[in-house]
Amino acid sequence: MSTRKPLIAGNWKMNLNHLEAIALVQKLAFALNDKDFDRVEVAVLPPFTDLRSVQTLVDGDKLRIVYGAQDLSQHEGGAYTGEISGAMLAKLNCTYAVIGHSERRQYHREEDDLVNAKVRAAYRHSLTPILCVGEGLEVRQEGAHIAHSLGQLDGALRKITAEQAKSIVVAYEPVWAIGTGEVATPEDAQEVCGALRVRLAELYDTEVASAVRILYGGSVKSGNIAGIMAQPDVDGALVGGASIDAAEFTKICRFSDMPG
Numbered sequence: 001m002s003t004r005k006p007l008i009a010g011n012w013k014m015n016l017n018h019l020e021a022i023a024l025v026q027k028l029a030f031a032l033n034d035k036d037f038d039r040v041e042v043a044v045l046p047p048f049t050d051l052r053s054v055q056t057l058v059d060g061d062k063l064r065i066v067y068g069a070q071d072l073s074q075h076e077g078g079a080y081t082g083e084i085s086g087a088m089l090a091k092l093n094c095t096y097a098v099i100g101h102s103e104r105r106q107y108h109r110e111e112d113d114l115v116n117a118k119v120r121a122a123y124r125h126s127l128t129p130i131l132c133v134g135e136g137l138e139v140r141q142e143g144a145h146i147a148h149s150l151g152q153l154d155g156a157l158r159k160i161t162a163e164q165a166k167s168i169v170v171a172y173e174p175v176w177a178i179g180t181g182e183v184a185t186p187e188d189a190q191e192v193c194g195a196l197r198v199r200l201a202e203l204y205d206t207e208v209a210s211a212v213r214i215l216y217g218g219s220v221k222s223g224n225i226a227g228i229m230a231q232p233d234v235d236g237a238l239v240g241g242a243s244i245d246a247a248e249f250t251k252i253c254r255f256s257d258m259p260g
């Protein structure tokens with residue numbers, strides 16, 4: 001039995017302004033109770049413009065919800081128009097920073113070197129990376145999905161020490177299952193999540209491999225979460241569309257009450 005605390009993280013993507021963010025976090029705080037937070041870590045990942053409002057609410061009401069950003073700059077500061085630094089996110093008490101999401105890789109041409117630089121930037125500011133890996137449809141059809149995902153993991157972890165790697169969160173998100181309603185089967189999720197854990201043991205050691213939480217992401221809903229969470233190497237979910245619906249996200253956080 002793993003001692004890893006499950007993590008359910010809601011990636012809001014480019015949805016909800018800061019007022020809507022407050023309303024959603026309030027609804028979640030009202031719906032979830034201490035028993036839920038004892039069992040599961042619940043994180044929200046709002047757009048940058050919402051973070052200060054979320055911080056104020058979480059601090060003011062002493063909520064057990066944690067939060068983070070959807071990206072960060074690899075740079076420390078200076079003339080990088082439009083970028084947000086790790087120091088800025090740390091100042092807002094962010095716990096997490098998503099790095100290498102497939103939408104960043106696809107629309108902003110983020111490659112493994114940049115992803116690695118961002119992982120290192122996150123650690124410089126004590127932010128926990130939620131490192132996303134996963135294959136597109138063509139790679140899956142060729143049967144190269146494991147090699148592809150392991151390659152992205154290797155690339156992201158260059159120059160990352162075992163001590164740092166222990167705290168990373170890895171999210172396996174098959175691109176063909178994101179926002180498509182096409183969910184990978186629990187066995188598909190386990191196949192890659194298990195391979196990622198084996199690779200962590202090869203890159204570091206079994207202590208690191210058994211400490212790291214590996215999430216699944218891609219069309220997660222209350223109706224499919226239980227089967228996914230029943231897999232031995234899946235420690236949570238990175239939820240997109242369903243995370244901006246308070247009732248649905250609450251049910252996902254209560255995955256152990258959902259039918260498998």
Ligand SMILES: O=C[C@H](O)COP(=O)(O)O
Pocket residue numbers: 011101173177178179180181217218219220238239240241242
């Ligand atoms: O970060 C979340 C993933 O991209 C999954 O998004 P989705 O749940 O809308 O498929």
